[in-house]
Amino acid sequence: MMKKLLHFLSRHEKIFLLWLPFMALALASVILIPQILQIASMHAAPPAPTVEALPEETVVVDAREIIDEVKTNQETAPVEAVPEEVIEEPLSPYGWKTDEDGRRTYLREDATLLRGLKYINNKIYYFDENGFCAESVGVDVSFYNGTVNWRALKKAGIDFAILRIGGRGWGQGGTLYDDWCFFNYLNGAKAAGLSVGAYFYSAATNLIEAKEEANLALNRLHGFKLDLPLFFDAEYSGNYPNGRSDPLHMAVRTEIAKVFCKAVERAGYEAGIYASESFLHDELNFDALSDYQIWIANYTENNALPTAGHRYDIWQFTDRGRLPGINGSCDINVIF
Numbered sequence: 482m483m484k485k486l487l488h489f490l491s492r493h494e495k496i497f498l499l500w501l502p503f504m505a506l507a508l509a510s511v512i513l514i515p516q517i518l519q520i521a522s523m524h525a526a527p528p529a530p531t532v533e534a535l536p537e538e539t540v541v542v543d544a545r546e547i548i549d550e551v552k553t554n555q556e557t558a559p560v561e562a563v564p565e566e567v568i569e570e571p572l573s574p575y576g577w578k579t580d581e582d583g584r585r586t587y588l589r590e591d592a593t594l595l596r597g598l599k600y601i602n603n604k605i606y607y608f609d610e611n612g613f614c615a616e617s618v619g620v621d622v623s624f625y626n627g628t629v630n631w632r633a634l635k636k637a638g639i640d641f642a643i644l645r646i647g648g649r650g651w652g653q654g655g656t657l658y659d660d661w662c663f664f665n666y667l668n669g670a671k672a673a674g675l676s677v678g679a680y681f682y683s684a685a686t687n688l689i690e691a692k693e694e695a696n697l698a699l700n701r702l703h704g705f706k707l708d709l710p711l712f713f714d715a716e717y718s719g720n721y722p723n724g725r726s727d728p729l730h731m732a733v734r735t736e737i738a739k740v741f742c743k744a745v746e747r748a749g750y751e752a753g754i755y756a757s758e759s760f761l762h763d764e765l766n767f768d769a770l771s772d773y774q775i776w777i778a779n780y781t782e783n784n785a786l787p788t789a790g791h792r793y794d795i796w797q798f799t800d801r802g803r804l805p806g807i808n809g810s811c812d813i814n815v816i817f
Contacts (some may be wrong), residue, residue: 562799562813566600585614597784598802598813604638605804607815610784615815617641621680621797624662626807631666631673633806641676641709642666643776643795643814646698648682651718655684655725657697667705678709680755680776683741684718684726691737695744702750710753710774713741716760735766742773758789767791776814 587595594612607615619641645660685691718724742752753774776795779787802813
């Protein structure tokens with residue numbers, strides 16, 4: 482049949498007919514190949530993220546020694562601290578009140594005072610058991626908190642942040658390390674308008690190691706101005722009682738803290754002590770450290786103020802806070 486058909490066609494028509502299948506294949510390739518490549522690219526593995534170089538002074542340590550911020554020296558907060566939204570009515574006889582001492586409260590329409598963590602006009606406030614409002618609310622963070630949206634925190638009413646600058650492993654090696662998120666946190670918090678302080682997780686067992694820890698923190702700051710103190714973080718290890726500094730006598734631990742704080746002050750910074758209320762009472766001599774700023778952790782119930790028999794300047798009232806800008810739980814602090 483094909484031979485009879487070809488017999489009646491001209492020479493050019495025969496050539497065209499012979500090339501027709503090849504032309505169709507070429508046309509299909511032009512149309513289909515880009516689509517095939519696009520589909521393949523959609524399923525291809527994404528490019529590897531760019532890794533920012535760590536500062537030169539960074540010490541790489543065994544990850545097992547970095548799991549140091551398990552705050553075994555205080556109880557877990559009873560419940561998650563999630564701000565409750567309160568609708569303010571400007572023309573109402575209720576709302577914000579200020580007493581003769583300048584302390585602010587917020588009166589509900591049922592004549593009760595607000596207590597705990599609250600949102601008022603999209604801003605976060607903290608009210609103690611007596612209904613008095615804290616002057617400022619803040620967070621403390623380390624690399625455990627991951628990426629932080631500092632502008633979202635500022636917009637929500639967070640006033641300050643205390644950032645971990647580094648620490649010492651509580652294993653017997655006692656390796657010093659940097660917190661690799663510190664500079665990103667520092668730049669982000671300052672750009673968003675938060676006041677900033679820092680803390681160093683200590684596992685020093687003698688005065689020489691206390692000086693090493695202070696020097697590491699000060700070298701990392703490199704003269705950068707802080708708004709809040711550089712705190713000496715004193716607590717039990719995550720492997721209590723087997724951490725290298727867990728067995729220290731109160732007098733030795735207190736002298737270690739003083740050496741750290743004195744080095745900080747000589748460098749022109751304000752120094753402070755962080756500890757749980759019980760740790761400050763049982764493991765440190767408060768009278769010997771009372772010249773420094775005191776930041777205590779005490780996760781009380783029903784917004785009760787700490788029952789410390791001494792002064793404190795900052796109160797960490799929960800480790801289970803939920804705030805916009807931080808994924809998961811976080812520490813929240815207040816200044817009255």
